[in-house]
Amino acid sequence: MKNLIQKYNVPGPRYTSYPTVPYWNNETFSKDKWIKSFQHSFIESNQKEGISLYIHLPFCENLCTFCACHKHITKRHEVEEEYISSVLKEWKLYLNLVEETPIIKELHLGGGTPTFFSKENLELLINGLLLNAIKHKDAEFSFEGHPSNTTKEQLQTLYNCGFRRVSYGVQDYNENVQKAIHRIQSFNEVKQVTDWAREIGYTSVSHDLIFGLPHQTKENVIYTINKTKELKPDRISFYSYAHVPWVKGVGQRGFNEKDLPKDEYKRELYEIGKQLFANLGYEEIGMDHFALKSDSLYKATQEKTLHRNFMGYTSNKTQLMIGLGMSAISDSWYGFSQNVKTVKEYQRLVSLGELPVFRGHILNEEDQIIRQHILNLMCHFTTSWSSEDMRISNIDLHLNQLKDLLDDNLVQLKNDTIYIPEHARPFVRNICMAFDKKLLKLKSDQKTFSLTI
Structure with missing residues (x-):
């Protein structure tokens, strides 16, 4: 840890x-x-x-x-x-x-x-x-x-x-x-x-x-x-x-x-x-x-x-x-x-x-979908994009952002659904960041946020 x-x-x-x-x-x-x-x-x-x-x-x-x-x-x-x-x-x-x-x-x-x-x-x-x-x-x-x-x-x-x-x-x-x-x-x-x-x-x-x-x-x-x-x-x-x-x-x-x-x-x-x-x-x-x-x-x-x-x-x-x-x-x-x-x-x-x-x-339509995914993760530690109304464009981009988290057993992926195991809950903000398209696209060198853990 x-x-x-x-x-x-x-x-x-x-x-x-x-x-x-x-x-x-x-x-x-x-x-x-x-x-x-x-x-x-x-x-x-x-x-x-x-x-x-x-x-x-x-x-x-x-x-x-x-x-x-x-x-x-x-x-x-x-x-x-x-x-x-x-x-x-x-x-x-x-x-x-x-x-x-x-x-x-x-x-x-x-x-x-x-x-x-x-x-x-x-x-x-x-x-x-x-x-x-x-x-x-x-x-x-x-x-x-x-x-x-x-x-x-x-x-x-x-x-x-x-x-x-x-x-x-x-x-x-x-x-x-x-x-x-x-x-x-x-x-x-x-x-x-x-x-x-x-x-x-x-x-x-x-x-x-x-x-x-x-x-x-x-x-x-x-x-x-x-x-x-x-x-x-x-x-x-x-x-x-x-x-x-x-x-x-x-x-x-x-x-x-x-x-x-x-x-x-x-x-x-x-x-x-x-x-x-x-x-x-x-x-x-x-x-x-x-x-x-x-x-x-x-x-x-x-x-x-x-x-x-x-x-x-x-x-x-x-x-x-x-x-x-x-x-x-x-x-x-x-x-x-x-x-x-x-x-x-x-x-x-x-x-x-x-x-x-x-x-x-x-919010545009994609903003609303990503918002719901992040809300699901923050409240229930799981989210899924298997249904049509929850699909995100370029999902591979987000899965690539999750790669280290998956390798470190901080998130589990199965059938277009991810789960955060109990031991990994301290890292929920990091997992949400993988879905944050604005953050990934517009990263700034300026100090913006507090530390996640």
Whole structure:
């Protein structure tokens, strides 16, 4: 395994989309094309399965140096109301483009720090979104909470608005690691917000942990998971730290690269975590996720309904996902669009009655087929091109890209179907890369992606 990690630990996408954002064709994209794509998808999917909403709430009081999200650092809470007003105006712009009332099946508040906002403003936001929409009978509403600033009142308010799932960013309990990533929070704070959520009635509490952080050791990972065991969250995200300091504005320069665990040692951190999670009764879900058998994510895996999009893995698949807020990404299945990346420009465009979209990609037929193959691999570790509607042109090109992976027993091929054996799941991103026609054709010497393993 050590030699394989060294061989395949190369920069590669996380595949929350295909094509991945660096390979979107912005030259042929236009806002009008995106609107037509959105309308077409809405007509197809709203009554059939409902739609998803992702709301990007970008404000944070402090900069966490591990974070690669688009955020706006401020301690001025007077920014809340104007921003929420802009989000609701953007939502109204989308409502004006369709005749039917939207049926919301999934709603997620991400960031940034959603719990930066007061309970009153969070309630204002959710009620505003639902005012001209219908809540799906199987709706799943979720949000990301910061353990250090999530209040019981916020949890209760969001519960009253229909939220039943909360995810807390824990990362690591070691003090040296926390100082390096500028994310100081105690176990007692995490315990308190976890206990509050369960007391109120949340049915799924998730903890986000990260391996590969600066100064992180095997002992740190074992300690963090042993503390996590005391709280037994319903699901756990165990992410590989993505070191991409060259991306403008991510702020990942608060430590030296020599402080980061490398290659096989970093992978060993994951394997230790994976074994400890298994001992605690968690099942591995897709890539980087673990869930108890009582959680909806595990049930979706068993029923082959697991889905992956810009929000990560989800048990509630919808064809259409609308992203509202600064930098938010929308997905119609036939196209992607991304909003402008600064709060000021976002609010300016919305105030003018314009969708704040600045780039995107409209998928052609081949894009859609490759996207489905990659989605199959990321969710179910297998895909097939035996049926006519799943055939890719120049399949030999992709099989040639798989040659080393086949020789190294990291993928199995039989009757136009490939399977990823359990021991090879750490290499799923590498296997997906073999199907990524944009990546193969347009490879760049510039730094673009984090390392795959």
